[in-house]
Amino acid sequence: MTIPPRLELKAIAASYADLQVLQDISLTIRPGEFVSILGPSGAGKSTLFRLLTGALKPSRGDILFDGSPLDTASSPFAFMPQRDALMPWRRIIDNTTLGLEVQGLSRREARKRVEPLFAEFGLTGFEQHYPSALSGGMRQRAALLRTVVQDRSMLLLDEPFGALDALTRAGMHRWLEGMWMRHQWTAMLVTHDVREAVHLSDRIYVLSPRPASIVEVVDIPLPRPRSRKGAAGAEAARIENAILETLLGPHEGQSS
């Protein structure tokens, strides 16, 4: 008796009109795993999330969630879109409570749940601001906060730290890793940033350019919490370089 994977994609293909974006994607995420999708821009990473949230139907293949076909209506995911998708007409506090309100919590209850987290996300004092008054990085942190408070069984993060400076980003990595270890979330992260993927993931799927298929699966068996020091740090750097080689390789071949 084995537990089924939390999420399993089997030979998925997807296209927009006559543009084929995903060609053949198979991947498995077990409960409590942190998995990253790494790939060039335009490969179809956000499209993959569109399939999971039900915004797009795959043209081929199966998606299984906890062993049965994914029912997008039951919304098992907490999703963070690539552009933060904050609602300009809601104050920051009301943006972060959005998911809880949709779940049916009263506004007051939802706020009580969210307010204690503002300090941790560096948003203290901005609760009553509108999103237009925030910097790009602050907006992303607000969007991440809106995602994690939903308390779903799996996180889908589409480049959550893309707009952050390197220092804040490293801080958020550490924070996210800590939260993930504490809450035993299952997480799927889309990113461009190889270092980010290596720091956070148990496993990385590397995508080819469009139409995307998986060119490499990298397991990262490093101890947690991860640091950049010592032997583990050196090993992380080695894996980073190997992945960069894979990503850059075909391009060099094409241009010569």
Next chain:
Amino acid sequence: MLMQLYRGLPALIAITLLLLGWETYARLSGISPTMLPAPSRVIEQAWIYRQPLWENTLPTIRATVFGFACSLAVAFLLSVLVDFFNPLRRALFPIFIISQTLPLVAIAPLVVLWFGFGLAPKILLVALVTFFPMLVALTQGYQSTEEEIEQLLASMGAPKWKCFLLARLPSALPYFFAGLRISITYAVVGAIFAEYAGAAKGLGIYILNAKNNFRPDLVLAAVLVSAVLTLVLFGLTLLIQRLAMPWTRSSLGSGR
């Protein structure tokens, strides 16, 4: 406040120059006041005839406001229906577009013929000219909703009606107010035209009578009143917009 005065200054100067030119021409060319009265004479006569002018303005205001309110209510209801049932849109829009091609000069006397000299034909005509712009503004506004926001709400498990209330409706507000500003000016013109075609009292019938009595100064006085009425209504919509969309003003300071 001072800033706003300063920004209005060029318009004020332009209008003053225009009026001065007109005044000079009317006085120096020796043209008869029954052909082209000077602005000073228009204002003088407007003051002398303020009682009848006011008595004829009230019905126009009533027709404008009632007609516009009806048109707004119907446009809103229909926009919601059309947003939820797309076939309805394809069924109804051609009819509405045709309704916009009807020449008011032909329709107004007919409507008066069918519905008499009361309030009903005015409401109908005002609605006829304002309904379609409002409907278009609203449906376009709904469609302007950011796709990622809808994807986000869907991932949170929001049903369609919740998505409408939380995302589509607020997204439509800027379009709604743009449409409102255009329609409110149409509404005044529509009301005056309806009265012109037949009414017991109103600016439209007042203009007709003044013209028949060879009093272009009183025609222009009535035009002045209708212009002021339009400007007041226009300003009112701006005020309502500022109150309804507080997030658009807080962002860039108060100097806007």
